Amino acid sequence: MSTMAEREAAEPGFYITTPIYYVNDKPHIGHAYTTVASDAFARFNRLDGKRVRFLTGTDEHGQKVQQSAEKAGVAPQQFTDRVSANFRSLATLLLATHDDFIRTTEPRHKATVHALWAEMVRNGHIYKGAYEGWYSVRDEAFYAEGELVDGKAPTGAEVAWVSEPSYFFRLSAFTQPLLELYGQRPDFIMPAARRNEMLRFVEGGLQDLSISRTAFSWGIPVPDDEEHVIYVWLDALTNYLTACGYDVADLDALRSGAARGGPTAVWPPTVHIVGKDILRFHTVFWPAFLLACGLEVPRRVFAHGWWTIQGAKMSKSVGNVVDPFELVDAYGVDAVRYFLLTGVPFGADGDYSRDALVNLVNANLANQMGNLLHRTMMLVHSKCDGCVPLAGALTDTERGLLDKTYGLLAVCRAHMDAQAVHRMADELASTVRLCNEYIDAQAPWSLGKTDPARMRTVLWTLLEALRCIGILMQPLTPQASIRMLDQLGIRPSPSGSHAGSAAAPVDDARSFAAVSPGHAVVAGTRLPAPAPVFPRIELEEAPPSAQPAAAPAVPTQPSAHAAADDQCLDAIDDVEGAVREQGERVRALKAAKADKAQIDSEVAKLLKLKGRLAAAPAN
Structure with missing residues (x-):
């Protein structure tokens, strides 16, 4: 020793x-x-x-x-x-x-x-x-x-x-x-x-x-x-x-x-x-x-901070204590982990509800991440014989998307060094939204007939972005991330490095060192058949023990999802960042076709933050 x-x-x-x-x-x-x-x-x-x-x-x-x-x-x-x-x-x-x-x-x-x-x-x-x-x-x-x-x-x-x-x-x-x-x-x-x-x-x-x-x-x-x-x-x-x-x-x-x-x-x-x-x-x-x-x-x-129920502290005498064993049984461990890590800013108090968990997981994981992965994999299997396609010349659009993706590690590292895990999750969700905008704009399903070489470049770019995102998602949703990387053909290395715990050996191909162009997806790699990785949660299926529906999870102090309460929003820069992040959240909910009440609630928070920004003294 x-x-x-x-x-x-x-x-x-x-x-x-x-x-x-x-x-x-x-x-x-x-x-x-x-x-x-x-x-x-x-x-x-x-x-x-x-x-x-x-x-x-x-x-x-x-x-x-x-x-x-x-x-x-x-x-x-x-x-x-x-x-x-x-x-x-x-x-x-x-x-x-x-x-x-x-x-x-x-x-x-x-x-x-x-x-x-x-x-x-x-x-x-x-x-x-x-x-x-x-x-x-x-x-x-x-x-x-x-x-x-x-x-x-x-x-x-x-x-x-x-x-x-x-x-x-x-x-x-x-x-x-x-x-x-x-x-x-x-x-x-x-x-x-x-x-x-x-x-x-x-x-x-x-x-x-x-x-x-x-x-x-x-x-x-x-x-x-x-x-x-x-x-x-x-x-x-x-x-x-x-x-x-x-x-x-x-x-x-x-x-x-x-x-x-x-x-x-x-x-x-x-x-x-x-x-x-x-x-x-x-x-x-x-x-x-x-x-x-x-x-x-x-x-x-x-x-x-503390998790509350409709603003009240959990108490056995009141009967509103949430059992984590029942929660995982109802929704799965990845969904519970993701909600706890991203439902409110880490450091602030937040309100738990069944609706909040389901809506957040469905919006960010099922509708955004899961949909992107599934669409990409289905196209690769139908248009490229289930193999990673050979990319042609990248345009500024591809280079911009991949530069942002490769740069995620440094951004996430800064957030995690400050214990701002919710901000790391927001960065990943924001990049997933950009990827969804990219696939919609490029429409690779139509390029197969008009420009197959361009189609292959677009699909390769999506696979590469998903590979990096899947690697970085591992601390948040470990089981789903493994399934995601399996689908992308990112197989464990024969001799991965074991940096840290024997309980969780780190594999080279799935470590953060691989979030770089040098580890990009390889053309010709055969990929497994598509399978759902982030399935939607149907609210009506949730058992009563998982807590009756209530208001969406928000900090119990007046603030937005991606900004902490007043204690964490002391500077005008913080308020500006909160406005940007809340704006992204509203856009994501609209893109995911969330219910009108939830969108209206988030828009109200955005307007409140904008009012706060207008009233904030300059630095």
Whole structure:
């Protein structure tokens, strides 16, 4: 095994994580959202030739888990075994390509938590005292009096007054170091509005943090004081260190770059993908813990928004929680992935509805992508004997379309580096629309009699554009993309490169390196018979469990599909971009002959954005 320093010098790594999911209940659509988004970023970087480490798992300690186990009438370990298996099954169902699935009840994790605790003690950052204050079992979080809203936590959770002996972490000592971190690295917390929230919180001054409990026993005991269990968030956050792939028993080696690890080992994390409700733990507590041990902090923490139902937060008591297992069963994994990744801007809140999922998938995948692929393949089989035709001289029209297609990788890379997965999807959808305009304008079905050489050039151009689009679609719709590339004759190479996870080896012919003229479709290649790759979803076939029809998916703040809410539209350039993208969406819906109500709704959003642009101050 090579050392950190050797590996990073040879090939920089990409380490992405989901939060580890709390096992007090079964998975819901929010868990699916985080997992699918993280997997899309992992797949993208793996296909782009990076050494990727993708981590997910379950958080299994704490008072809430102990209470849930007692309610279920089973031991905590038995309870966590069962619920953790549900989360593992969900990851498999969603086609997640994680390299590791960690559970905080594993011995390896206990060893890492103890090592981190010992280091903080050695560095003088932990002391013993007594805690009195408000604590939320549901949130597993402490709250100051001033943070309560109508006697509850800011999240709406019930709180209780706690008075017990406790170990404390000197969080107050890290107020200035954290402010310096935020100032030196403005993209450490994204989106920008979330950064501003954390900045205001830290600027208000930090108090020392209680990091042990005595009121329950289900947790990792404090070294040399087993009456205390370690605070669940100190326990949980340390999972990113436990599962980084390096030997973390020796923190000195990790600090110096001498730690040894497996083929996908990476430290520090490139990006933590989290829900906005747990941002404070990841951007205040976690970097403070790492700084206290002299370890590098993550490069970035990105907080996504929540999915709601008709503007209301999902709740078991209300009965509006969307089950991701039922969702995939109803629509298929590619459709669910595509909707979650593109239904709202990544970072904003959005409203889920069955209509929204069906309309988006039908408009972008079935009507645009699927129709383009099927028309092209049918023409190749009827006019070119099912083989890739030989292209003649390309006109400026072909060169322009192919230049845009080959340039997609750089554009998508920039979006994905900023975690703007919805913008990557929009770029691909926009190019597909251009291809549809091209085939309509060129009418290759008519050229067969009047100019067969020109017909062959047009069909070759379409096949080549589809090849590149199919490769780039893989992070979004992996199963359908494979079927698409199979139809285009892009077969796996005999010896593909394995850049990253053993769970998802990267094949040369289907990697992003192949999005170039040097890997173009080869004339004479025989192609399989056409078959539907992106079938339409008929709304009436959807089962009731997939959620009753409601309004289309839009951010719950007033904004357009391809633009985030006000927090993400601070500059006039952003509003201009939103107007352009919303205009494209309206044109796409009209081209797809969507229902009038949906088109009218999107036109209204476009007009609202134009009004906002007119009122925006110049930069």
